[in-house]
Amino acid sequence: MSSDTPPTVAEPEGQAPKPAPARPALTTKAGLGDRIFGGSARGAAVFILILMAAIAAFLIYQAVNAISEDKVNFLTSFTWDPDGNSTNGVPTFGIAAIAWGTLVTSVIGVLIGAPIAIGVALFITHYAPRSLAAVFGYIIDLLAAVPSVVYGLWGLLVLDPHMGGVSRIIEDVLGWIPLFKTNGTYGSSMFTAGVVLAIMILPIVAAIAREIYKQTPREQIEAAYALGATKWEMIRLAVLPYGRNGVTSAVILGFGRALGETIAVAMVLTTVPGLVTRILQPGGNTIAANIATQFADAFTTGRQALIASGMVLFVLTLLVNYAARLVVRRNTRKAGA
Amino acid sequence: MPRRSQDERDFPVKFQRYGAVAGVAVAAALALSACGSDNNSSSSSTTSAAASGSAASSCPSGTLNAAGSTAQANAISQFTKDYQTKCPGTTVNYNANGSGAGVTSFIQKQVDFAGSDYALSSTQAAQVTSAGRCGSGSAVDIPAVAGAIAVIYNVPGVTTSLNLSAKNLAAIFDGTITTWNDAAIAKDNPGVTLPSTKIQPFYRSDTSGTSYNFSNYLNNLGGFAAANKAWPGKAGQGAKGSSAVAAKVKSTAGGIGYAEYSYATQNNLTFANVSNSAGSFVKLTQANASNFIAKAKIEKTGNDTKLAFDYTYSNASAYPNTLVTYEIACGTGNDSTALPLIKGFLNYVVSDSAQSELTSLGYVPLPSTVQTADTATINSLS
Numbered sequence: 082m083s084s085d086t087p088p089t090v091a092e093p094e095g096q097a098p099k100p101a102p103a104r105p106a107l108t109t110k111a112g113l114g115d116r117i118f119g120g121s122a123r124g125a126a127v128f129i130l131i132l133m134a135a136i137a138a139f140l141i142y143q144a145v146n147a148i149s150e151d152k153v154n155f156l157t158s159f160t161w162d163p164d165g166n167s168t169n170g171v172p173t174f175g176i177a178a179i180a181w182g183t184l185v186t187s188v189i190g191v192l193i194g195a196p197i198a199i200g201v202a203l204f205i206t207h208y209a210p211r212s213l214a215a216v217f218g219y220i221i222d223l224l225a226a227v228p229s230v231v232y233g234l235w236g237l238l239v240l241d242p243h244m245g246g247v248s249r250i251i252e253d254v255l256g257w258i259p260l261f262k263t264n265g266t267y268g269s270s271m272f273t274a275g276v277v278l279a280i281m282i283l284p285i286v287a288a289i290a291r292e293i294y295k296q297t298p299r300e301q302i303e304a305a306y307a308l309g310a311t312k313w314e315m316i317r318l319a320v321l322p323y324g325r326n327g328v329t330s331a332v333i334l335g336f337g338r339a340l341g342e343t344i345a346v347a348m349v350l351t352t353v354p355g356l357v358t359r360i361l362q363p364g365g366n367t368i369a370a371n372i373a374t375q376f377a378d379a380f381t382t383g384r385q386a387l388i389a390s391g392m393v394l395f396v397l398t399l400l401v402n403y404a405a406r407l408v409v410r411r412n413t414r415k416a417g418a
Numbered sequence: 419m420p421r422r423s424q425d426e427r428d429f430p431v432k433f434q435r436y437g438a439v440a441g442v443a444v445a446a447a448l449a450l451s452a453c454g455s456d457n458n459s460s461s462s463s464t465t466s467a468a469a470s471g472s473a474a475s476s477c478p479s480g481t482l483n484a485a486g487s488t489a490q491a492n493a494i495s496q497f498t499k500d501y502q503t504k505c506p507g508t509t510v511n512y513n514a515n516g517s518g519a520g521v522t523s524f525i526q527k528q529v530d531f532a533g534s535d536y537a538l539s540s541t542q543a544a545q546v547t548s549a550g551r552c553g554s555g556s557a558v559d560i561p562a563v564a565g566a567i568a569v570i571y572n573v574p575g576v577t578t579s580l581n582l583s584a585k586n587l588a589a590i591f592d593g594t595i596t597t598w599n600d601a602a603i604a605k606d607n608p609g610v611t612l613p614s615t616k617i618q619p620f621y622r623s624d625t626s627g628t629s630y631n632f633s634n635y636l637n638n639l640g641g642f643a644a645a646n647k648a649w650p651g652k653a654g655q656g657a658k659g660s661s662a663v664a665a666k667v668k669s670t671a672g673g674i675g676y677a678e679y680s681y682a683t684q685n686n687l688t689f690a691n692v693s694n695s696a697g698s699f700v701k702l703t704q705a706n707a708s709n710f711i712a713k714a715k716i717e718k719t720g721n722d723t724k725l726a727f728d729y730t731y732s733n734a735s736a737y738p739n740t741l742v743t744y745e746i747a748c749g750t751g752n753d754s755t756a757l758p759l760i761k762g763f764l765n766y767v768v769s770d771s772a773q774s775e776l777t778s779l780g781y782v783p784l785p786s787t788v789q790t791a792d793t794a795t796i797n798s799l800s
Binding site: 162164165166167170237238241242265266268269347348351352353354363364373374375376377378379380381383384 | 488515516517518519521522539540541542545616618620623624625626646647648650652654655656657658662665666669670
């Protein structure tokens, strides 16, 4: 709000009102400092955009190169042999099996991890005493600080040998579904990888959910109590609906992390040929783990094929995010403003 | 609308005149300090001391860059350490990023030679020519580090070395023999109580020279699929890297796998006696492996030296499950400043003093016939 004439200030003791000292108008002409700083900020943004475009162009070029040399359908083939080691030099590769593995392990991870994370967030915000809540928050954040290779080692050396018991129970209960049948061997399975992924996405989802639940309007909580709700009913009426959008974003974030998790999954899983349809049985592969495993020894076509699979992962993540946001938007519209 | 207080009207936005400039300057300083260090990503960067081992008494000085095989990595880091105590002014950088990556960097002229678990394939050789990496010439293979492959297993109740013939191993890794107390295995191991545990084979999910050489052995003596660096077996699970295979075998009752000899000893795993072409079982010792490698045929095409193991050799003290890794350099058309460095280091690698260090690392020293052939090749590099 600018004024051309400075407002007058009433002076005591009958003196003539003096005009207040002139203040610079709020929109001043841009000086040299402004131009340099604004220019560098704009320049940085443009530079980033150009850099990303250049990287994307380079990756797409490599990916298209590889796909054009592929002798089988890139989207439906189950084998991965772009350097033609087993086919006399003929590139034969497809992402069907590894994309499937990526989706299955990530879904398992989110199905196990998200409810636990939301439970932790609710505990920290509504059930725990203040001091305990703070400590708990730190501990959960510590989980995020553990490097993923350590998770992989732990999963391979500690968790995996013990998965047999749990897998056996699941097979006994759900074995009539072909997905849960096994041939008697357990461990190094997509289920184990899913459990490791669940632990890895726990801190992300829990931290964001915690922040969101903390912001639930006090009025709504007290209104629920005023209506005679118990604690659980209050959470169901006031907290959960309020946090639905935000927590969905948190779960999407966790899902995205699970999709791209590389080393932990590569260490826990062992590979078997073909499409893996038994999640309790050993064997499985994901796009990111495949890249980690094959990159070192891949020759030219091999690397380009790995880049192509990376692009597929990128598109997959985008699709999943978009679909989730669509669901959230539709729910929000249904629930009203 | 609430009246704005006088304070709000009087108080102009405090403009830190120099704050913005200072901020940009700090950011620029940080960005510029990130550039500048052109130390190529490398694992062991070592500086060296006096004269080199064999022919030339003067030590070339400069930096030698190499990359490639991880199987050789322990050997090469030992070699660079020793080369440095002999040659000051020489720096050897070896980046163990994998055979494929090493050969790619070699073709792109980023390194002076590459370490590879297998000789150059026809595709790779064609790329060397089309890229003009070695001028008008081609690259040569120089066998440098040899080793033995242990067939490791974890059978509950069995602590001795089982006799596993090539045929039985091929059947195990193809899934036709599924339990440890199968008649075929029991026949070769009289007096050993074999449990009925299921056999769980583990192989290398990444391409590797160990897979190549083990499948070569099984193909020649067991009717297995043709040698392939991407394991061609029909059964079992793939784990990445020899350490993962060893870890899986160790933690899985009934597991069987293959890895370089050093992994078996490091993890205290029992390994099998394998059969030779005469059908007798040979124990895995470094001496036995050395006996077998000594009988390998040296296939020389020009200066290119490839070792073809002679699986028909049936001496009772020759362990036939072995591997050899190569260094790949340009036969001609080497960079003139890099050439003396390449020659000096590679001559050291195949010399007696270097090869004798390999035994304690779990590898097998090259036989003298191969050393002679290699020295001739290295001295002819130009």
